[in-house]
Amino acid sequence: MKSFETLVLASITSGTDLSAAYPSLHEAVEHVLGHLIWRHEYAASRKVAADLILARYPDLPTDPIAEVCAAQAALLERLGPELTMPMGNTVRSASPLETLRDIYITKGVRLTSRADEITR
Structure with missing residues (x-):
């Protein structure tokens, strides 16, 4: 058993992001x-997880949250559908391949395929 914030679970069941914490949502679904x-499996997996969560907590919301929708509508009315931003000028500290190497090799994380795990 593991405890999760109610808003994280409600985000999963309603499909409305109430927690603004994707890592927590991903962890809960897993x-x-x-x-x-x-990450690319999240949308389909969230739907399956929502059914399992609702089986245990049927009072969690299953539809988009009205207050969130109202807040979104108010922002769109006040600010319009688009906002402009200047192009940033930050500089990468490393290339994407270097950061990938840092994450998976330097920190000692070993990549394995699911097939490797099954055949062991």
Whole structure:
């Protein structure tokens, strides 16, 4: 058993981001499903996790949250559908391949495929 913030679970069941914490949502979906998921699998996995969460907590919302929708509508009315931003001028500290190497090699994380795990 693992505790999760109510708003994280409600975000999963309603499909409305109430927690503004994607890592917490991802962690909760993985925990509820009992296996790791990749980012591109999140949308489909969230739907399965929502059903499992609702089986345990049927009072959690299943539809988009009205207050959030109202807040979004107010922002769109006040600021319009688009805002402009100047192009940033920050400089990367390392290339994407270097940062990938840093994450997976320098920190000692070993990449394995699911097939490797099954055949062991």
